[in-house]
Amino acid sequence: MENKRDHKLDNFFSYSFSLDCLIFGFQDGKINLLLVKRESEPFKDQWAIPGDLIYPDEDLPNAASRILKDLTSIEGIDLHQAQTFGNPARHPQGRVITSAYFALVRMDDLQEYARSWSDRIQWMPIYSIPRLSFDHNEIAISTFEVLKQKLTIYPIAFDLLPEKFTINNLQEIYEYAFQQDWDKANFRKKLKKIPLIKLNEKQKNVKHRPASLFKLDSEQLSKMIKREDYSFSLKIN
Amino acid sequence: MENKRDHKLDNFFSYSFSLDCLIFGFQDGKINLLLVKRESEPFKDQWAIPGDLIYPDEDLPNAASRILKDLTSIEGIDLHQAQTFGNPARHPQGRVITSAYFALVRMDDLQEYARSWSDRIQWMPIYSIPRLSFDHNEIAISTFEVLKQKLTIYPIAFDLLPEKFTINNLQEIYEYAFQQDWDKANFRKKLKKIPLIKLNEKQKNVKHRPASLFKLDSEQLSKMIKREDYSFSLKIN
DNA sequence: CCAAAAGTGTTGCGAGTACACCCATGG
DNA sequence: CCATGGGTGTACTCGCAACACTTTTGG
Known part of the structure; x- marks a missing residue:
């Protein structure tokens, strides 16, 4: 030894x-x-x-x-x-x-x-x-x-996205990560707990209804985290 | 040392x-x-x-x-x-x-x-x-x-307990860890997802109704984990 | 017109909470 | 008898999943 x-x-x-x-x-x-x-x-x-x-x-x-x-x-x-x-x-x-x-x-x-x-x-x-x-x-x-x-716990998915993103972009991250699909209506409801700002801007050059662009309200998020008011969590399965 | x-x-x-x-x-x-x-x-x-x-x-x-x-x-x-x-x-x-x-x-x-x-x-x-x-x-x-x-995710609390334990022992671990109380009836319902064996044995020398002793059904637990059938999770707050 | 995806509302089920009540023991 | 904590049933609520339906674009 x-x-x-x-x-x-x-x-x-x-x-x-x-x-x-x-x-x-x-x-x-x-x-x-x-x-x-x-x-x-x-x-x-x-x-x-x-x-x-x-x-x-x-x-x-x-x-x-x-x-x-x-x-x-x-x-x-x-x-x-x-x-x-x-x-x-x-x-x-x-x-x-x-x-x-x-x-x-x-x-x-x-x-x-x-x-x-x-x-x-x-x-x-x-x-x-x-x-x-x-x-x-x-x-x-x-x-x-x-x-x-x-x-599943922290709002880090936004770090992967451009400043302006669609809700579907976000959903794709989760669906690819967990190899699992979510219902889009229900997925949006989960996001209610994360402060997002809806911009007056839309996708362009898509052959379907263009999605609204959002950005993360980082200031609001910091405040929420500070006062332990942030409670997003995603259940798998 | x-x-x-x-x-x-x-x-x-x-x-x-x-x-x-x-x-x-x-x-x-x-x-x-x-x-x-x-x-x-x-x-x-x-x-x-x-x-x-x-x-x-x-x-x-x-x-x-x-x-x-x-x-x-x-x-x-x-x-x-x-x-x-x-x-x-x-x-x-x-x-x-x-x-x-x-x-x-x-x-x-x-x-x-x-x-x-x-x-x-x-x-x-x-x-x-x-x-x-x-x-x-x-x-x-x-x-x-x-x-x-x-x-909150894994059944590791049992590692802290003697082989035979009461449900309250288990609850105490969680309550101390998270500095938070749970309703005992509801806490028991959460445990439904973890395979426990109720023994024909009780606490002794307590000045109240003696609690039943349980042990973890490790075999069953391994099987559940193997077939991804294990889904215990504890929500805080 | 249609196709495709965005976006929203409704309904029903089930998990989780609050709470009440009974049980078994020591003193 | 009481105090103490063990143990269980119930009713209500709220979240969530399923699903239908409307909207907006390109072609």
């Missing part, structure tokens, strides 16, 4: 701590995960969740923000901690413990960026993730479960 | 990874957290959450089991991962990132053990935790929140 512990840690890779940042986006009715193609061994040229070692003076949320910003230039959005993974065999080159964080981003804000990097990064629908590097499939599944859990 | 190797920190662990194991028990209507008195600097003789560095060949769940077993001799119970903490300043002697795990134990099984160590360990009601070492107050609060969250 004492012997095992006499490992020296001067080799950065022999025992280190990293953070994986799972970036989720929503488009065309699907929730996507941003993957990067690895540029070095191990698993060179295979898809992976973006991540990095944590710097010595960095708190975990800082590291998550940094990774998100380096990759997408996005700043100032909420990051959520999911699970931490520490199987000694998870990294072939040494002991690397990793914490998963996730962010929900507006894919629209990233269009041109995504094109410029299109050979090294890719959005993949969460239910169609290919085989990934390391134990990243397990991390993706686990983190998506945490995301789903939070979706 | 824990931290007997803290003195090595400066030469050995300039950057290390530990695991804190929050052990919860239930007695006399209160949920308690097991704390240990630190035997070395920093924070010598102050209360702390039991924890240890993770061994090089150990997965996180293994480390959590080990810490639990070393301290209490308890084996084979469920351990749940909570949050991971990595503030660079959280440990005065170096960078230590720590993952919190929690276990729910039967306090009755630990009576004699608790007495034999009574000067170095102590159960403290979760709502009366004193000032702890490091950032352990934050860890305790955060982990208790995760525990509460799980209590």
Whole structure:
């Protein structure tokens, strides 16, 4: 027992701590995960969740923000901690413990960026993730479960939507996440508990009645949360 | 017990990874957290959450089991991962990132053990935790929140109870956890969804009508979970 | 006109709440 | 006898699911 512990840690890779940042986006009715193609061994040229070692003076949320910003230039959005993974065999080159964080981003804000990097990064629908590097499939599944859990209680789905969205956009997020359909009338009734502002604007160029655009009343929401007056919850099944 | 190797920190662990194991028990209507008195600097003789560095060949769940077993001799119970903490300043002697795990134990099984160590360990009601070492107050609060969250969905409250318990014991756990009272008739109806076996046994030496003792029908519960037929959920407020 | 999706109102069932009442024990 | 908490039945309410129906656009 004492012997095992006499490992020296001067080799950065022999025992280190990293953070994986799972970036989720929503488009065309699907929730996507941003993957990067690895540029070095191990698993060179295979898809992976973006991540990095944590710097010595960095708190975990800082590291998550940094990774998100380096990759997408996005700043100032909420990051959520999911699970931490520490199987000694998870990294072939040494002991690397990793914490998963996730962010929900507006894919629209990233269009041109995504094109410029299109050979090294890719959005993949969460239910169609290919085989990934390391134990990243397990991390993706686990983190998506945490995301789903939070979706049932917190109003984080809006982070995936553009500022102006239709009620149906929102419903699609839930239907895709839980692979389950809701009645649109009843779904709208659930939303009564979330403060939304109906804009004087409608969808365009649709060959059916255009839907009204809404935005989240963030101020009102903060107030409600402050006075513990926020009670949205979505029952599955 | 824990931290007997803290003195090595400066030469050995300039950057290390530990695991804190929050052990919860239930007695006399209160949920308690097991704390240990630190035997070395920093924070010598102050209360702390039991924890240890993770061994090089150990997965996180293994480390959590080990810490639990070393301290209490308890084996084979469920351990749940909570949050991971990595503030660079959280440990005065170096960078230590720590993952919190929690276990729910039967306090009755630990009576004699608790007495034999009574000067170095102590159960403290979760709502009366004193000032702890490091950032352990934050860890305790955060982990208790995760525990509460799980209590609303999963049948883990039984892990806190002796094999034979009364319905009121169970209700007390929820009422203490959420600091909220439930109507006893209605509380019983919620439990209809959890398979319980009513034993031909009653409380003794109580100066009122003795309550029936129940036990959890674990087999039935596993079956229900397997066929996704388990749907207990407790609404707060 | 029709197709398609937006958006709303109504009804009926069921879960959950409030509350009343009876039961078993010790003192 | 009382006090205390165990245990159960009932009636009412409110949320929610099902479903029908109207509205607005493009073609």
